[in-house]
Amino acid sequence: MQNPVIYADYPDPDLIRVNDRxxxxxxxxxxxxxxxxxxxxxxxxxxxxxHVFTELEGTPAQHLxxxxxxGKGMWAATLRYHRGVFHILFVANDTGKTYHYTATVxxxxxxxxxVEGFYHDASLLFDDDGKVYLAYxxxxxxxxxxxxxxxxxxxGGLDRIALVDEGNVMLGFEGCHFYKLHGKYYLFLIxxxxxxxxxxxxxxYAAPSIDGVFEGGDILDDDMGFFxxxxxxxxxxxxxxxxxxxxxFQDHGACGRMPVLVPMYWENDFPxxxxxxxxxxxxxxxxxxxxxxxxxxxALRGESLADWxxxxxxxxxxxxxCTPDGLVLHTGLPALTLEDATNTLTQRTTGPKCSFxxxxxxxxxxxxxxxxxCALQGQYAACAIERDExxxxxxxxxxxxxxxxxxxxxxxxxxxIPLPSPRVSLRAEFDFTDMKDQVCFFLKAGGKWRQxxxxxxxxxxxxxxxxxxxxxxxxxxxxxxxxxALFTDFVYQG
Numbered sequence: 007m008q009n010p011v012i013y014a015d016y017p018d019p020d021l022i023r024v025n026d027r028x029x030x031x032x033x034x035x036x037x038x039x040x041x042x043x044x045x046x047x048x049x050x051x052x053x054x055x056x057h058v059f060t061e062l063e064g065t066p067a068q069h070l071x072x073x074x075x076x077g078k079g080m081w082a083a084t085l086r087y088h089r090g091v092f093h094i095l096f097v098a099n100d101t102g103k104t105y106h107y108t109a110t111v112x113x114x115x116x117x118x119x120x121v122e123g124f125y126h127d128a129s130l131l132f133d134d135d136g137k138v139y140l141a142y143x144x145x146x147x148x149x150x151x152x153x154x155x156x157x158x159x160x161x162g163g164l165d166r167i168a169l170v171d172e173g174n175v176m177l178g179f180e181g182c183h184f185y186k187l188h189g190k191y192y193l194f195l196i197x198x199x200x201x202x203x204x205x206x207x208x209x210x211y212a213a214p215s216i217d218g219v220f221e222g223g224d225i226l227d228d229d230m231g232f233f234x235x236x237x238x239x240x241x242x243x244x245x246x247x248x249x250x251x252x253x254x255f256q257d258h259g260a261c262g263r264m265p266v267l268v269p270m271y272w273e274n275d276f277p278x279x280x281x282x283x284x285x286x287x288x289x290x291x292x293x294x295x296x297x298x299x300x301x302x303x304x305a306l307r308g309e310s311l312a313d314w315x316x317x318x319x320x321x322x323x324x325x326x327x328c329t330p331d332g333l334v335l336h337t338g339l340p341a342l343t344l345e346d347a348t349n350t351l352t353q354r355t356t357g358p359k360c361s362f363x364x365x366x367x368x369x370x371x372x373x374x375x376x377x378x379x380c381a382l383q384g385q386y387a388a389c390a391i392e393r394d395e396x397x398x399x400x401x402x403x404x405x406x407x408x409x410x411x412x413x414x415x416x417x418x419x420x421x422x423i424p425l426p427s428p429r430v431s432l433r434a435e436f437d438f439t440d441m442k443d444q445v446c447f448f449l450k451a452g453g454k455w456r457q458x459x460x461x462x463x464x465x466x467x468x469x470x471x472x473x474x475x476x477x478x479x480x481x482x483x484x485x486x487x488x489x490x491a492l493f494t495d496f497v498y499q500g
Contacts, residue, residue: 007286009230011050011253013357014300015262015473016042018082019253020129020183020241028243029055029087029112030253030265031094035079035472036068037316037352041094043085043112044300049243049251049267050289053297054313058094058116061320063101070319070348071339075100076384077471081127082181085241088132095121095130095140095156104128106156122158129184130156131191139164139216141193145171145178149216168193168220169211174200179209181239188275191216194252196239203227206236208254210277226268226279232256233441237266237282252279259441260383260464261357262473301353301360304496306333311351318350318382318477325349325488332367332494335480337375343417344380344388344404347481352382353498355436355474360500362476363433363448366391368399370490371428376402377480377491379432381445384408384415384469387462388479389432389447391425391491399425401449403459411467420459423449434476436464445474 021030028049034040041058062080067073083096094107094116104121128142138152147170151163159165171178177198185192195209211222229235240254252268268282302314310328325336326349333351341347353362368377371393378401380388388404400422406415431450437443443464448455464474480491 007050007289007291009266009282009284009286010256010258010264011267011286012052012265012300013258013261014264014354016044016265017255017263018181018239019255019265020083020085021243021253022085022087022241023243023245024087024112026246029085029092031058031083031085032265033080033082034316035077035081036075036319036470037079037472038068038320039316040080041083041096041107043094045112047295048290049245049253050286051297052300054300055112056114056116057313058107058114059105059118062098062105063103064320065101067100068320069322070346074319074346076345077469080105082239084128084130084183086130086132093130093156095125095128097124097126097128119155119157121156125150127180127182129182131184131186133186133216137163139184141168141182141184143182144180145175147179147182147193147195149184164216166217168213169195171197173197176200176204177206183241185242188272190214190275191218191220192277193220194242194277198236203229203234203236205229205234206238206257208238208252208279212276222276225277226254226282228282230256230266230282230284232258237268240265242270242277250277254282256282257466258357259438260443260466260474261355261436261438262466301356301498301500303498306494306496307331314353316352318352318475319348321349332492333478334490334492335377335478336488336490337480337482337486340483340485341481342483343406344382344386344390344479344481345384347479349481350380350382350477350479352475352477355381355438355476356500357438359435359437359439360498361433361435362496362498363431364478364496365429365431365494367429367492367494368393369428370492371399371480372486372489374484374486375480375482375489379434379447380477380479381434381436381462381464381474382477383464383472383474384467385463385465387445387447389434389449389458391428391430394422399428401425401430401458403447405459405462407463408465408467423458426451436474
C-alpha cells in the first residue's frame, strides 16, 4: 500500500476509533451535502459513511445568488466519541458561526446544535472530570472551557492562551488536535516556518495539567520526496493491538490535499514520528468487504443521486429531475460564467491519472444556454454545448487562466465547433503525475474521440481552496425561458 492512502482531496482529517472501526471527518467547504464522514476497518481502505449535513444556513451566497462562498463554508472539523455520542464541531467562514452536530450512530441522523462564538480549527476535549474544552486559534492557541452541551463558553471557566507561535513563520500554529493521554494534555499543531525546508511542519506540545506550561516542538518535517510539500495537520489514533498512527495531509497540486498515514510511537510520554513513509507495510492490499466508492461511475438513471455526488454550493432541487431516462438539469438564475452557475454536479478527481466521460442530450436547450462537462476550480476549463443563432448546436471550449497566483483571471473561448446532433459524448482526462496538473477534453464524433483544444493547465489556488472537481452543468448565460439537458452513462476510470 502507498501514501497518500486516498489519492483525492480529503483535507484537514480528524479521526477516532470506536471498537474496531475508524471514523474520519474532512473539510468540504462550499460543497453540499457536506461534512464527509468516512469509515475504515484498517486505516487504509476508506468508504463514505455519510454526509453530516445537507445545508448550513441556506444564505443567498450559499445558493450562488448574488454572491458565492468559494473557499469558505465548512473548514477543519473535530470529531469525538463520548459516552455513546458522536460529536462533530467546525466553523463556517462565510457565516462566521460554529456548528455542533451529534449522533448516536455514525450513519446519522445528525442533530445540529448552535454554539456561541467562533473557534478557528477547534479541537474538542472531554476531560475525565466532566469538563469540556476547545483548543483553537491561529498563531495564538487558546484553550476555553465550554458548557457541557457546548452551547457557549462556561462562565468563569478556564480561558487561557496556551501557546503563541513566535518563530519566523509564514503560517503560525493552527489545525489544533487536543488530547489527554498518559495523564497529560497534548496539542498537535501545524505551522509553516520560513526557516529550514520552509514547508508545512507538524508540531506537538504537552503540559502536565490543563493550566500548565505546554512544552515541545516540531515532530515531523517531511515531504516524502514530493516537491517540498510538507506532511502535517491531522489527528492521531491507536489500533486495538496498541499501535499508534497519525492521519495527516499533504498538498498534491491541483488534485488537492490528501490523507497520509504516518506511524508513530511514544518515548517518555512524548510522540515520535520517524518519517512519513511513501510505502505502508503490514497493511492488507485489499479490504475483505466491498467498499462503497468515494468516486464512481453512474448510469444516472435512478430515482435519486448516489452519495458520491456533491453540488457546487446549495442546489435548487426544483430544477433537478432523476428519471429512468437520465438526470435532467434545468437552467436557473442567469450566470456570467461557469463559476456562477447553480446546480453544477461534481465529484472529486483522483490521482495520479483519471478520466470521466458522459453522454448529454441538449435538445432541450434554448438560445443563450449552455450545458456540458467541466474541470471545476478557479482556473477552470469546460466543454460547453449551446444552441446557436441558426437553431443548430455547437461546442465551445472555454478556459480561465491567470498568471501565477495573480487575483485576476482571463477567460478565453475557442471558435464554435458545429455539432451534427444535440446528442454528444464528452470526456475529460486528468494527469496529476508529479504535479503535471493538466486536463484534456474530447468530443466523440463519427464514432471516434477528437481532442478539443490544447491541454489546460490546472492550478490549486486559495480562491476555491479545493482540489479540481469534474462537473456536469446546465445554465443560462442570459435571461430566458427555462431550458434543460439530459445526462446519462457517466463513466469514471482511475
